[in-house]
Amino acid sequence: MAVPISQAWTVATYVLKQKMKGRKRFPLVTMLEPLFRCNLACAGCGKIQYPPHILKQELTPEECFRAIEESGTPMVSIPGGEPLLHPQIDKIVAGLVERKKYVYLCTNALLLKEKLHLFKPSKYLSFSVHLDGQREHHDFSVCREGGYDIAMEGIKAAVAAGFRVTTNTTLFDGADPNSVRAHFDDLMNVGVEAMMVAPGYTYEKAPDQKHFLGRARSRRLFRAILSNRRKSWKFNANYLYLEFIMGKRDFHCTPWAMPTFSIFGWQKPCYLLQDGYADTFQELLDSTNWENYGTESGNPKCANCMVHSGYEGTAVNYTFGSLKGLLETAKAMMNRYQDKGALDLLNEPVRPAHSFNPLVQIETRVEVEEGTRV
Numbered sequence: 001m002a003v004p005i006s007q008a009w010t011v012a013t014y015v016l017k018q019k020m021k022g023r024k025r026f027p028l029v030t031m032l033e034p035l036f037r038c039n040l041a042c043a044g045c046g047k048i049q050y051p052p053h054i055l056k057q058e059l060t061p062e063e064c065f066r067a068i069e070e071s072g073t074p075m076v077s078i079p080g081g082e083p084l085l086h087p088q089i090d091k092i093v094a095g096l097v098e099r100k101k102y103v104y105l106c107t108n109a110l111l112l113k114e115k116l117h118l119f120k121p122s123k124y125l126s127f128s129v130h131l132d133g134q135r136e137h138h139d140f141s142v143c144r145e146g147g148y149d150i151a152m153e154g155i156k157a158a159v160a161a162g163f164r165v166t167t168n169t170t171l172f173d174g175a176d177p178n179s180v181r182a183h184f185d186d187l188m189n190v191g192v193e194a195m196m197v198a199p200g201y202t203y204e205k206a207p208d209q210k211h212f213l214g215r216a217r218s219r220r221l222f223r224a225i226l227s228n229r230r231k232s233w234k235f236n237a238n239y240l241y242l243e244f245i246m247g248k249r250d251f252h253c254t255p256w257a258m259p260t261f262s263i264f265g266w267q268k269p270c271y272l273l274q275d276g277y278a279d280t281f282q283e284l285l286d287s288t289n290w291e292n293y294g295t296e297s298g299n300p301k302c303a304n305c306m307v308h309s310g311y312e313g314t315a316v317n318y319t320f321g322s323l324k325g326l327l328e329t330a331k332a333m334m335n336r337y338q339d340k341g342a343l344d345l346l347n348e349p350v351r352p353a354h355s356f357n358p359l360v361q362i363e364t365r366v367e368v369e370e371g372t373r374v
Helices: 005-020 061-071 089-098 112-118 135-142 147-160 177-189 215-226 239-245 281-287 308-319 323-334 340-346 359-371
Strands: 029-032 075-078 102-107 125-130 164-171 194-199 260-262 265-269 274-278
Touching (some): 005 308, 061 089, 061 281, 089 102, 135 147, 147 164, 164 177, 177 340, 215 340
Parallel strands (some): 029 260
Antiparallel strands (some): 260 265, 265 274
16 A cells, blocks of 8 residues: 555545535645745745745644644645744644644655654654655756755655655656656665655746646656556555546546645635635635636646646545546556557657756745845
């Protein structure tokens, strides 16, 4: 199993209870952003492009707990920014674990090794480490030489200390599928529990606007990566969602499945778009024009999106919507997707659609670092 049986059972029973209540829109994972501040300035991220007075703000543990009680989700993802920069992140995590929420603390792992002593191993806690590929590719992606080695040291230390560790890999135009597959092997070899992978989203404020993947290129890339997969690979994802990014099935966006709470409140409509905020979770559900989002809506901001926060909830809902969904999910978990055409894709040279000037990343990183010291 890619996740503990207890977690899978908790999620399954939660979804089935929502369906028995007749709820058409219900959350699955709460994206809890306790701060936007970060110690990296990644070229594909728009989360840190706030003025310094915003980057210095953070949620209190009590605000975090109230938000989770409002949404009622069995799982909580804590992204950022970099959560380990929050001075009370240990109290936030401990409170959520005490409430028996399955917590994924998302981190670039630059501080993980030195902060491990703040946490206790638990089946309810997993460190989700952001690694965008092997050493050269990851360091280029996060604009930090040596970032990969520090992150891997953190992963090894966490695994050795008995913590659950998963990873999150975001891919952009120009990613080498052979290198990504080797990256998966590396992660499994160091004891990572399971991996998450997705195409990057086109953040409007991201410094690099040229290397986000369109849908056609995403499907082609993920077909090459995820076909003919190793038996040893384990994914922290709904396996029908993996079929979706491979182009094997189509799903509609359900952004309410992974709502986001931050210092501004509940974000409309999702983690990736900012079209206003709501004071309560119920207000978010009632006041958001959900039909205006998703690829099928025609909204240009959603045209190329294939990420977890919009579509994995859809896949989970499909899984538990019928016996057919359960059987298709079970089949997808066992399938290695033998595909000769995908093997041919691995032999093609990598041809990014656009060239890229790394000076843009460097200048942006310096500007962010100088403006956000606390």
